[in-house]
Amino acid sequence: MKALLAWLGALLVAVSIGTTLTVVVFLGMLWWRGALDDQRVLAMLAALQGIEPPPPPGPSPLDTGPEHPSLEQLVQARLQANLDLDLRENAIDKSLADLRVLQAQLQTESRRLDDWKRSFDKRLADLQSAAADAALLELQRTLEAVAPKQAKEQILRMLKEPATPQNDPMRDIVTILRAMPLDKRKKILAEFKTDEEIEKLADILRQLRLGNPDADLLRDTRSQLQQQLAPTR
Numbered sequence: 001m002k003a004l005l006a007w008l009g010a011l012l013v014a015v016s017i018g019t020t021l022t023v024v025v026f027l028g029m030l031w032w033r034g035a036l037d038d039q040r041v042l043a044m045l046a047a048l049q050g051i052e053p054p055p056p057p058g059p060s061p062l063d064t065g066p067e068h069p070s071l072e073q074l075v076q077a078r079l080q081a082n083l084d085l086d087l088r089e090n091a092i093d094k095s096l097a098d099l100r101v102l103q104a105q106l107q108t109e110s111r112r113l114d115d116w117k118r119s120f121d122k123r124l125a126d127l128q129s130a131a132a133d134a135a136l137l138e139l140q141r142t143l144e145a146v147a148p149k150q151a152k153e154q155i156l157r158m159l160k161e162p163a164t165p166q167n168d169p170m171r172d173i174v175t176i177l178r179a180m181p182l183d184k185r186k187k188i189l190a191e192f193k194t195d196e197e198i199e200k201l202a203d204i205l206r207q208l209r210l211g212n213p214d215a216d217l218l219r220d221t222r223s224q225l226q227q228q229l230a231p232t233r
Helices: 002-032 038-049 071-145 148-159 169-179 182-189 195-209 214-232
Strands: none
Touching (some): 071 148, 071 169, 148 169, 148 195, 169 182, 169 195
């Protein structure tokens, strides 16, 4: 009987020790995880004692909230902002100046290219005009060298060709006859005898009377000058 009582006493002691260790381990885990702060401990003790837990501490009267920047910090921030703004304005001004310089260079280069193009076009036109004049002079000499009847036949054949802006047979014939000596011209024009030939001769004489092709050249030149001057007015 004594042995049984001793065994039960040892069992109770072991259970008590185990329970105490379990509670200690549990409380240690809560404290380690941050779930057991001072406020919670006070609340648990107050509950065990059967009294009201103390209220949580309010904000301290000395707590003035977040720290406000000082006047010196505000001045430094304003100076830094002004410095950044000045740097941006200087960069913009420099970019604008570079852009104006580039624009002036492009305008100068454009004017130079325009002058070169006009010079080239004039030289090409002069060469083309000189070549055309040389060809007409050679044709004039050929018509003067052949018989008047044969020259008339060649003139009529030329007049049958269609007129284009680059090739106007009537203009070329009138130019040749105007530059031809009077006696040569008279002999050639005397060969126009049939009604159809006389009709062609009337057209030639009409162009000579109107002053063509010189008059057409003057009118075209005046028209081109007016078109060039019109936008600048």
